[in-house]
Amino acid sequence: MRDMADPATRPAARPAVGAVPKIRMRGVRKAFGAKQVLDGVDLDVAAGHSMVVLGGSGSGKSVTIKCILGMIEPDAGLIEIDGKDVLRMSRGEREALGDRIGMLFQNGALFDSLPVWENVCFKLLAQNRISRTQARDKAAEVLAQVGLDGSVGDLSPAELSGGMQKRVALARAIAAQPDIIFFDEPTTGLDPIMGAVIDGLIVDCVKRLGATAISITHDMASARRIGDDAAMLYRGKIVWTGPAGTLGHTGNAMVDQFANGEREGPIRMELRR
């Protein structure tokens, strides 16, 4: 496979389908205090592809996504969306870009001052694409896609279970039919069947809307289902990228150890003895 730990093969990492990859990261570095979380991340995501990012807990996956979205400013490096440097965009350009992006936060990040239906249709309402009366019906429709009853719409997010909150957050992320979607652990906390349903929904979003997606997941079955490509983040770098279908038998010892959940291998968990 394309072993990105080998510098010689790195430039040709993912030969994008079109000319310009939808999302391109080069040498992105970010430290919190003394802790170097991202240490030169290089990643290409082709338009219309679904990329799965793997990596141990605390390896910086969420930070990577937040850097792309401009919520965390990297210390160094280049991040481009559609060939445009997001770090040097004007406020107007950034807002225009934001209109086309959807994000599912790891902890949901639902607005607890608003009922569920307003959460789900928040972006559509903010962009004046629908009226408040239409929003209720629209919310029920999107909630049905994530397997929730329309009556959930009138509850407040605090009244939902963790898995229901996750699905509402997912509904909110896809309601405005974004062009680029980020899913931070979309199926964590869901039962296996609902997890598979959500995976199907994500695949559907990518295929039907032609969206580009980056998903973070710890679930290998889910990764194979939703990903076209996969990338592995380890010690602040992308150490491998390749087709998601091969996860588990990629030939890269690190990725295989991770995908198969083996204790012995090149990845050492930093545990205290």
Next chain:
Amino acid sequence: MDSYLLDPLAALGRAAFAVCRTVGGVALFALDALSHLVRPPFYGRLFWRAFVEIAWFSLPVVALTAVFTGMVLALQSYTGFARFNAQSAIASVVVISLTRELGPVLAALMVSGRIGASFAAEIGTMRVTDQIDALSTLSTNPMKYLVTPRLLAAVIALPLLVLVADILGVMGGWLIGTYKLGFVSAAYLHSTFDVLQVQDVVSGLVKAAVFGFVIALMGTWCGYTSKGGAQGVGGATTTAVVASSILILALDYVLTEAFFAR
């Protein structure tokens, strides 16, 4: 050896630097928030919600504070002025000190405890649970959505509250004056309005607007910049109330100087 001498200096420098950075940060934050006043979209619903929260729900606290302050003022000035046989000055002392000073300052301190704290807690919780980041992925500017409506609401609500406080405070003084100190009601009211000038009330209302701005600014800023979970939000709430209370008292001096020192 040198470092023993330089350490305090370095610490002082660091502290001064931190203060400058904070002041600069707050100023930029305020300017950013104010710039959204003239750039659509406008969130009327959020403005109204904040306004009701500040003006209507603070009314009982502020009213009680004002009434009791007026009553105490009348009693205390009576004890003082009786020594000089100048009891007739009581009405004017009550009305002048209320409209110029105590109305705005006490109302603002009460409101900072209620509103500054709740702004900091609510926005701080939104910050540490990623809700503010979520806003920006949902085509909504968090400053415009969270900060600007609250600032505007506080600047408008505080003068209204203070106007009510002025009236109720004078009423408290009048109650004590007529029922306890033996004044004739008409005479008390006459000497109240005799000394009262428009400038007294207006200066108090201007102070109130400034205090409202300070309360909302410190509340929203502390919340917006908070980090580190529940503990961080708790710290932000405390800082918001302490900082706005101190700023209210300091600005009260500055404004009084500007209005009345000739």
